[in-house]
Amino acid sequence: MSGNRWLIILVVAIIAGACSPKTQPAVKTTAKSAEKEAGKNDTKATAEKPAKEKLKAKKVSDRISTISLLLPLGLDHLNPGAKYTPAGLKKAGLALDYYRGFKLALDSLTEQGANYRLQVYDSKDEPAQSHSLALNPQIKASDLIVGPVFPDGMKVFTSAPNVSKNLILSPLSPASPLTYNNPNIITVIPPxxxxxxxxxxxxxxxxxxxxxxxxxxxxxxxxxxxxxxxxxxxxxxxxxxxxxxxxxxxxxxxxxxxxxxxxxxxxxxxxxxxxxxxxxxxxxxxxxxxxxxxxxxxxxxxxxxxxxxxxxxxxxxxxxxxADKVNYKSAATITFVRNYRKMYGAEPSEYAVKAFDEGLYFGQLLADGRDNLHELNENGFTGLHNSFSFKKKPGQGWVNTHVNVLKYTNFELRQVE
CATH class of the missing domain: 3.40.50.2300 (Response regulator)
Known part of the structure; x- marks a missing residue:
């Protein structure tokens, strides 16, 4: 398929997203409430216990949580006479993969009784568009804002006047939160x-x-x-x-x-x-x-x-x-890949994996109660690509500090810490 054709399919998918089939979650959470439940069992059994059983033990709110995704789709390139540049097409592919992974996570949580309103906006990776989105009342009222993806767009978004006071997730960039000077930023990829x-x-x-x-x-x-x-x-x-x-x-x-x-x-x-x-x-x-x-x-x-x-x-x-090593031999990853292929007929990229982890983590926190987003240090998480261990830094918001140590052994990288 041409790049333009699959992006048309993306637009259709976003519109029809609320009707997509639900899948089982494939990641172990270690939030405070889950830790208390897990403590009653053998350590090994707990590590292998399906996330579905843990999520059932959680109290899920009936309220609807609103999440806004600001992704560099560049849909204006689908207009008659327009076309994507190679760089623009690459960004749009990233956006598609991230959307798919995040949506798959929310579908998994929805099956357990959670409720979400997922709003998707085209950031175009343009400063003017990022500024405009920062002033959008629907985005400002969201429980969680995800994006813009790239540092320049995030800097414009967070510096706009009267920007949202709710938390803003920087989903894929390891840029230092000092770049943005906004206490509401969540930096999930360790700088x-x-x-x-x-x-x-x-x-x-x-x-x-x-x-x-x-x-x-x-x-x-x-x-x-x-x-x-x-x-x-x-x-x-x-x-x-x-x-x-x-x-x-x-x-x-x-x-x-x-x-x-x-x-x-x-x-x-x-x-x-x-x-x-x-x-x-x-x-x-x-x-x-x-x-x-x-x-x-x-x-x-x-x-x-x-x-x-x-x-x-x-x-x-x-x-x-x-901070992004995926063990493709683990049961959780195998389950995720299988579900992703079944739903989208494609292989998940690293962006899809990260989006799934982030969607599962923040989606569960929202389902358990809006206040959980302000206690990230109390809610740990072990995902497919990394663990989340957040610290609140003055003037920088929340920063994930968890980093693994890998060693070259038997011609591959293996985790040692």
Whole structure:
């Protein structure tokens, strides 16, 4: 099908959404009320218990919760004579996947007795449209606003005069909530700061040499990660562990060799995402590892880079942090994929997975009572792509701080924390 044709189908799907079939939820929630119920059972049995049974134990309100999705559909490109650019079509595909995943979650909850009014608006990924949506009375009155998806649109939306005082979910962006300066923001994808903190936490618990070596490329985009990492190490170790930073030129690591030990692990952190730098630096570090024990921490984006060699990363005992690792072998994920295929006749993307988790979590909180949205720290969640552990930050709203640690083992990334 052409891009325009499937977007026409999307419009029809949105209009007919209220009549779509319901599916069973496939994710384990750990909200406070569910935890009390689960505590009566064996831990293993609780972990495998279907979410349907847990949701039945919850008191579901009869009231209708209104949720507004602000997605970059770009439907004006369907007008006669108009067409999508490749970039616009990609954004529209993202919007379609997110809508499908979120709707699937709400359908699952609706089967348990919850009631929702799902309003979908086209943000077009344009500043003027984001500003206009911020002034829309129906959106402002929503119990939960999801989007705009991209940081520029969110910044315009949240800075509009008399913007909604209800909570606004940033669904897919890891941008720092400081970007928006709005106390009603919910940042569900952990920002880089929390990846650096988790790396520092892991290093501080395992390092014995009292030194950590940061190998930098010199590019400015690494400064934020390095700054967060140093601050976390100082805080966690009370400055007992020293961060030694080296700007590496053409893979030359000779300057730090005298500081290495052959008797304990030497911890290295490489915050770079530059392909040329990584190839030569990892080669040099691999060579060095033949003489000195090495453990390496890389940038969370490394998971996406196919040019990195798994065998080399394993020799370097490489770890990375991650906030969106999906275990496609788990029973919950298998159930979700099966239900998604049945309803939409398509494979779920990462955006659909994240949307399902977010729809299930926030949809359940709304069903249990509107006040739950203001107590996110009391309601944990284990989803398909990540867990939610929210903290309230002054001036930043709610931020999910949960980040996993993965290690390259047997030519794949496996969770170790």
């Amino acid at each position: 880089l700061e929390y990846h650096a903190w988790k790396a520092a936490e892991f290093v501080s618990k395992n390092v014995k040499t009292q030194k950590v070596f940061v190998l930098a490329s010199g590019y400015s985009d690494e400064k934020a990660y390095i700054g967060f990492f140093k601050k976390a190490i100082d805080s966690l170790t009370k400055k007992r562990v020293k961060v030694v930073q080296l700007t590496v030129v053409r893979g030359n690591l000779n300057a730090i060799v005298p500081q290495l030990t052959k008797f304990d692990r030497n911890f290295f952190v490489i915050p770079s995402t530059k392909q040329a730098f990584l190839k030569i630096t990892l080669y040099s570090l691999d060579t060095l590892s033949r003489r000195f024990p090495v453990t390496l921490f890389g940038h969370p984006n490394w998971e996406k880079y196919s040019y990195l060699k798994a065998e080399q990363l394993q020799r370097l005992n490489t770890h990375i942090t991650s």
